[in-house]
Amino acid sequence: MTTPPRLRPLLDQFDFACERLLGRLRGPVMDSGDGADTRVEPLTDEEYLWEPVPDCWSVRPRAAGPGPRATFLAGAGDWGRDAAAYPHPWPPPVTTIAWRLSHLTEMLVLRADHTTGSRSATREEHPVSGDAAGAVEAFASGTAAWRAVLLGADDVALDAVGYCAYPYGSDAEEPFRDIVWWVNQEVLHHGAEIALLRDLHRAVRPA
Template identity: 65%
Template sequence: MMTPPRLVPLLAQYDHASRRLLDRLRGPTVNSGDEVDVPVPPLTDGEYLWEPVPGSWSVRPKEDGPGPGATVLVGAGAWGRDGGRPHPYPPPITTIAWRMHHLTEMLLGRADWTIGDHSFTESEMIVRGDAVSAITSLEEAIGSWRAALEAADDDALDAIGHSTYPDGGDPEEPFLEIVWWVNQEVLHHGAEIALLRDLYRASSAASG
């Protein structure tokens, strides 16, 4: 199936943002934006779980219970992601681990509620406690959402509720709006993760 012309630039943007984020996480280099490859060390477990300020939300062993301000550890397995509604205000600072899980969950969930069996819930998703597994899960989620984009024709882009993902406005929005929204999620969380990597490198935690 030919990609609808309206989708072409958004798909290219998604691919670029996703590739740059994965390169920032696993290294060994990332393109700086001016065709210069900058060395990037692979994400370590210590950095993945680093809390930049006291009270940060993260992923943590279920046996430890939720972090400050959280009421539940969301997800399946031995680890969970800090959560609970209503969210505290102001929103807590979150770790690289929390942000990566959030992105992975969103991409997998939207893919399932678009071209899957519409059964995905946050409670069934395995929360990864180490950096390597988390990067692998994120890469798989990126591919799952791309498959949903590749399956969309012009009619699907205009269809309201083509994605019925329940944790967003998807059932009330044309699919093209959801495609745009997911792109900005990858872009802005990718930038946040990159900044946290910079802060970690400059902190005492990196040398401790």
């Protein structure tokens, strides 16, 4: 299928953001943004779970229970992500790389399922990774799933309200083109946050 011209810039932006973030997490080199390659070490488990300030939200062993101001651990498996029912704590907790990666991956996987998949995936069933390598590869799989959805979208789909039926947002009430834009900004802003946390970790915990 030919990508609609108005989708192409959004698809290119998504590809660029995901490539930059995965390069930053996997190493051994990443695009510095000016065409030069910069060496970067793969994300470690210690970085993945690093809490830069007290009372962060993170991912935790389910047996340990939720962290400060969280009321439950979201997701499935031996690990869960700190969460709380609405209304959420204010001011929002600072979140770890682990929390942010888990959030992004869940969003991508569930939105893909609720667009062209079974439309049955839930947060409660979505696995949470307790280690950095597993989380990075889960994110890569999520980006591939969402990209496949985009490649299958035509102009009719872009204008269709409810083309994505993701149940944890306003997707069922929005044209799909707006959902595509929203996913991009989620990857862009959380990706930037993750990059900053890597920089801060390196600065305060030198090798």
